[in-house]
Amino acid sequence: DGGITQSPKYLFRKEGQNVTLSCEQNLNHDAMYWYRQDPGQGLRLIYYSQIVNDFQKGDIAEGYSVSREKKESFPLTVTSAQKNPTAFYLCASRDRGFYGYTFGSGTRLTVV
Amino acid sequence: AQSVTQPDIHITVSEGASLELRCNYSYGATPYLFWYVQSPGQGLQLLLKYFSGDTLVQGIKGFEAEFKRSQSSFNLRKPSVHWSDAAEYFCAVGARGSQGNLIFGKGTKLSVKP
Numbered sequence: 600d601g602g603i604t605q606s607p608k609y610l611f612r613k614e615g616q617n618v619t620l621s622c623e624q625n626l627n628h629d630a631m632y633w634y635r636q637d638p639g640q641g642l643r644l645i646y647y648s649q650i651v652n653d654f655q656k657g658d659i660a661e662g663y664s665v666s667r668e669k670k671e672s673f674p675l676t677v678t679s680a681q682k683n684p685t686a687f688y689l690c691a692s693r694d695r696g697f698y699g700y701t702f703g704s705g706t707r708l709t710v711v
Numbered sequence: 712a713q714s715v716t717q718p719d720i721h722i723t724v725s726e727g728a729s730l731e732l733r734c735n736y737s738y739g740a741t742p743y744l745f746w747y748v749q750s751p752g753q754g755l756q757l758l759l760k761y762f763s764g765d766t767l768v769q770g771i772k773g774f775e776a777e778f779k780r781s782q783s784s785f786n787l788r789k790p791s792v793h794w795s796d797a798a799e800y801f802c803a804v805g806a807r808g809s810q811g812n813l814i815f816g817k818g819t820k821l822s823v824k825p
Binding site: 603605632639640641642644647658687689691699700701702704705707 | 720744745747751753754755756757760801805812813815816817818
């Protein structure tokens with residue numbers, strides 16, 4: 600079945616370390632998105648990419664980085680510059696003609 | 712600026728009772744409208760969407776929503792709630808021709824009493 604796979608589901612990081620969250624889709628979707636979710640704050644856009652080798656900052660990009668070398672993959676790196684990285688991270692994708700998103704099942708990142 | 716407001720942060724209903732979750736949007740033209748549902752620790756699942764045409768749209772799991780242009784609203788309804796409907800619900804709006812980026816409301820958490 601087509602879908603979006605986020606891995607790992609749970610991730611623990613020590614303070615000062617960078618960590619990369621994986622997002623892979625086999626839907627042949629053009630656009631991909633990263634959101635951060637904190638209790639009571641809804642979804643906040645971190646980065647998005649409309650095409651390969653191009654991406655744009657969202658509302659809360661500071662302390663994060665992304666790459667889009669392949670259409671299927673959109674990894675998110677949480678850097679040590681992100682002051683409060685503990686959160687639930689969601690990846691989504693969208694095809695060219697449909698304005699709704701398909702979401703992955705999320706990665707919960709905890710800084711220890 | 713585009714915005715989506717879900718006025719109710721948390722709603723509790725009894726099992727079998729009817730449900731209405733409110734969503735208001737601010738937008739200059741007719742937007743695309745969506746409702747998503749999220750179970751704890753999971754991603755978001757699309758319940759239904761409105762693009763054009765009939766303003767009453769049917770979705771999965773027995774949900775429906777009505778687009779009211781005059782009120783800038785897109786409220787989600789269900790005639791009889793089941794315990795499995797307990798989740799968080801997000802309304803989203805997308806602009807036609809805006810590269811497809813959606814704006815999400817902050818969500819309404821639904822609890823269901825037995």
